[in-house]
Amino acid sequence: MAPDYRHFTAQFASTPRGARVARRLAVRRMEEWGYPPASDASRTIALVVGELAANAVRHGRVPGHGFALSLALDTKTDVIRVEVADAASAKRPPVTAPSAHPDGESGRGLLLVDALAVRWGWTPRDPVGKTVWAEVSCGC
Structure with a gap:
């Protein structure tokens, strides 16, 4: 009998390259969990991560x-929880996704997360920082 939860956690440098590596490793882990890279579930997790x-x-x-990136798959519900934790306590995400200016070059990230996730939010991280999380249904 397979466990009800599968989990993956890794640390990355706070650089654009670190963010790219985190995304690639998330796709690789999704494949190991039975979601091919071309699947809707894997693509959605790649975007959210x-x-x-x-x-x-x-x-x-x-x-x-x-x-830090953490992925947790609940195999009973087919929901993956994505968590990204950083050390910045002062900069907290908004409670709801902000509206982005149509001509703006940024500000759409949380709008995408809001559209793709079943729910999302953030929690303070002990002793410092925050964790932003999103839950994505992979039962496409």
Whole structure:
């Protein structure tokens, strides 16, 4: 009998390259869990991880600290919880996805997460920082 939960956690440098590596490793882990890279579930997780990791690098970077990515698959519900934790306590995401200006070059990341996730939010991280999370249904 397979376990009800599968879990993956890794640390990354708070750099654009670190965010790209996190996204690639998430896709690789999805494949190991039975979701091919071309599947809707894997592509959705790749987008959510990419956006949350990019936000951690851009808005949550603290010199000397990286960010953490955690994926948790509940095999009973087919829901994956994505968590990205950074060390920046002062910069907190909004309670709801902000509206982006149509001609703006940024500001759409949380809109994408909001559209793709069943729900999302953030929690303070002990002893410092925050964790932004999103739950994605993979039962497409």
